[in-house]
Amino acid sequence: MMKINYTRDRRMVLSIAVFLMGCLLVPIPLFAQQASITIEQKVAGNIFYQNDQKEFVIHVTADSVEWDCYDFWDQKILSGKKAVAGDTALLNIEPGKLGWFKLLIKSKQNSAVTGSKETSFAIVSNFDLSAVSQSAFIGQTHAWQSTDILIPIAKKMGVKYVRDAIRWDAVEKQKQVYTFGTKEDNFIAQLAANNLKPYLVCALYNPLYDNGKAPVSAEGKLAFANYVKQLLTKYPSIENVEIWNEPDIATFSQGLTTEDQKTTFYYNLLKASYDEVHPTFPNVKIVGMVVSDLATESFLNKILQKGALSLMNEYAFHSYIPVSEAIVTDINKHKNVIKAHNNNNLIPINLSETGFTIFTFTEKEQANNLPRRIVAALANGVQKIGIYNLQNKSTVNDSEGAFGLIRHPDDTLGAYTPKPGFATYAALTRQLSGATFVAEEQISPGLINAYKFIKGSEEIRVMYSLSGTGVRLFTDAASLEVVDIMGNSTVYNAVKDTVSITLDANPVYIKGVLKAPFAQEKILPATVSFSLKYGFYFGGYTEVTQDSVAAAKWISAIAEIVGHDGKRTRVVAKPAVQSKATWKAAITKAGQYNISVYIPANAALNAYSTTKAKYTIFAGGTEVAAVIVDQFKDQGKWVNLGSYQLPRGTNNYVELTDTLPAHDRPLRADALKFTLTP
Known part of the structure; x- marks a missing residue:
């Protein structure tokens, strides 16, 4: 923001004064002044039930406001105009259907536009959660967020469970003295009042034990187990408790450095918790593992080979694998590890964290991927699924802060307003709650x-x-x-x-x-030309990497290096010979396709990239061409790879490799575009 320096000499002050006097003599047109528009919410987040009145209170100094309403498919479905009286206009907007909507508002004074404002809203069907006895669906909140607002919104979304934590250090601030405050009591009471159930994470560190790091001492492990018992004694509505969270990563294994230390810590903590809790609360489901998507098979095996499966009723894991249907890969990894230590039998499996951040995906891609991810998980044996997060953690454009299905309270588009993914999750919960795959x-x-x-x-x-x-x-x-x-x-x-x-x-x-x-x-006829885009996050994208060398792994590129949609791309810093990315297109209409590739870039700073990226084109599984692209010279644009006859099916693909002899410059992947001309 530009600031005026008020300490300059008096000549500057005099000049400003003369200028202001001139302004009084020569009126400035009103349309040059930007009006401030405030949208007052009649319902939190502008999230309405179907039978609610969809009201928006507009505060602005103007003659009138004009508005346009667009649906998920970017179709303008309504528009209108309302006079402003006393700096206020009340809008009643009824799209006549369910879903997510974008609302654009313009203020006018003397027929000139003086300001604009955008927000979003959602309309969901009425849904009686009290009648839902079985549900696979979990929403994720965080203890520092406003449960007064978020729990009723979670109810509207239609999930049956809310995953959150009542932290160990919040209830045991003196050894063996447990205090549950108004905040914790309200959280549990609000869930019950909204016909929701807690899916509780028991965590995290407590400064009273093990210097506030991972509780590895006998005293610390027993104290943690007693904290879990106290939670269940205080709140008998709790049916599921996860023991710890992501013990495989540094954030949640402080004080431990090696895999052996972390796996031993987690097994011992799980055993102490199960031994203390299960005899007293035999009907509570104790959920173990709760590992991140970075957990290796070695990490999992080291815990399970100690006998951990006998210490849990359910097994949980997290996955953020970008292609929705590829969740089956992670599910099978965990299934295979369980069966290897359980006489080829499974126990109930929960995917308690998964989701799509707007830092990487567009809002529409998040909305589309969410039901695809959930259905693929249910189809492959997952019992419960937690979408991370209900609310954005921040307004900062970073990965962790942008997973929410509704926006942050300070978002410029409005506090708690929905993204399209909120509506797609709400639609899914209504269709599949109580359903069996x-x-x-x-x-x-x-x-x-x-x-x-x-x-x-x-x-x-x-x-x-x-x-x-x-x-x-x-x-x-x-x-x-x-x-x-x-x-x-x-x-x-x-x-x-x-x-x-x-x-x-x-x-x-x-x-x-x-x-x-x-x-x-x-099969539909190809009557007009159309394009299919396959990004690293969408469709049949796979990677081959060299895991033993950090620089030869595919990772998300830095935020400044963006793809065709302004979002994150993939990169391998020093591609090995076997480093490869593959885009496999699902071609439903055979024909002549022009194939082009987008080369990631930074508008202000050239992205250091390989000068000899090789794109090999396969039609029906047969190699038909290989094109070398200078990713440094051609960055920031679509590059044509040629036109090819492609048959129907899923055996048409493009492979990306690096042919620079030294393999010392980054190889980048983003999106391919297949354009059919009939």
């Missing part, structure tokens, strides 16, 4: 994702196609109901026992009984 149906594998659930006597299928295609649904019923990603329902009448719909990357929920062969792809 049945099967992943094989309809054009790789081109159509189809997951069948049963909810009571109702069949629900979640379907989508990353590249877009048609599908025929076969039924004896007169009609089928299709619910879109925002929760809006459309009834399709069957014609000759068939309902035909078009799928895209946004999952839909298909409700109704189908008959064999259930569904079949309906």
Whole structure:
């Protein structure tokens, strides 16, 4: 912000005075003054139930305000104008459907625009959580946030559980003296009042023991176990407790440096907790491991080979793997480790942290990926899923602060206002709470994702196609109901026992009984040219790395080196010979595709990159071309790799490697674009 230096000499003061006098004699047009617009929320976060009145109180000094309302698909669905009286205008906006909406407001004085303001709001269907006895869905809050506001918002989102911590150091400030304050009491009471349940993380350090680091002493371990017992005694509504959080990373294993130290610490803490807690609270689910997505198989095995599975009722892990469907890779890693130490049997598994940060993803990508991630996890045996976070941790544009499904209280777009992902999670909880996964149906594998659930006597299928295609649904019923990603329902009448719909990357929920062969792809003609973008976070992106050498690992690039959408990209600092990234396209329409690649860049500072990046193009699994690109010279733009005939299917891909002999300059990956011209 520009500041005026008030200590300058009197000549400057005199000049300013003369100028101001001139301003009084020559009126400044009113439109040059920027009006300040404030949007008062009638409902916290502008998150409304379907039957609520959608009111917005606008405070501005102006004659009138004009507004436009856009939906998730960027379609303008409403607009209007309202006179301002007493610097206030009350807007009543009824889109007539569910979902997430963007609201743009302009103030006008004497027909000139004097200011503008943007916010967002969401409309969700009424949902009776008191009738939900079984749910897989968890929201994440943090003890320092406002539970008065967030818990009712979590209820509107439709989750049954809220994951948070009542910290050890907050309740035991003198040895063996446990104090639960108004804050903790209110948190548990608010959950109950909103028909929500706590999914509690028991953590973290306590300065009374082990110098405030990881409790490894006999006294510290027993004290932690007694803290857990006190929690459960005080709050009998707690049904699940996670023992510690991410013991594999430095943040949560202070004082420990080696893998052996960390695994021994965690096993001993889990054993002390289980031995103390389980006899007194046999019905409470003790959840173990709770490891980050950085936990190696070696780390997991070292804990489990000590007998840790006998000390937990449920197993939890965290994963932030960027491609939604790739969660199966992490799930299988944990399944295999469990079975190796449990006579080939599993125990209940929770994915208690997963999510998508707006630092890396766009808000729409977060919204799209969230239901895809959840459904893929449910389809692969995960019992409970926690989306991290409910609220942004900060307004700073960094990774950790931007995971929220609603915004920070100080956000310029409005306190607690929703991102589109809030609405997609709300739509999913309403469709799949109490549902049981049945099967992943094989309809054009790789081109159509189809997951069948049963909810009571109702069949629900979640379907989508990353590249877009048609599908025929076969039924004896007169009609089928299709619910879109925002929760809006459309009834399709069957014609000759068939309902035909078009799928895209946004999952839909298909409700109704189908008959064999259930569904079949309906190949759509390529009537116009269109483009498919496959980024490092979207579609069939994979990496090959050399884990033993830090500089040869694929990592997220620094924030200043951005991709085609202004978001984070991937980089390997010193690519080894085997370093490789692959984009595999799901091609639903065969034809001639122009392929181009975006080279990451920094507008103000050249990104140091390899001058010989090799892009090898495969059509139907056969190599058809190899193109060398100078990633340093061509940074910050789309580079054409040529035009190729690509067949339908998932065997069309592009591999990126480095051919610079020294392999001493970074190799960068972002997005490919496949453009079909009919």
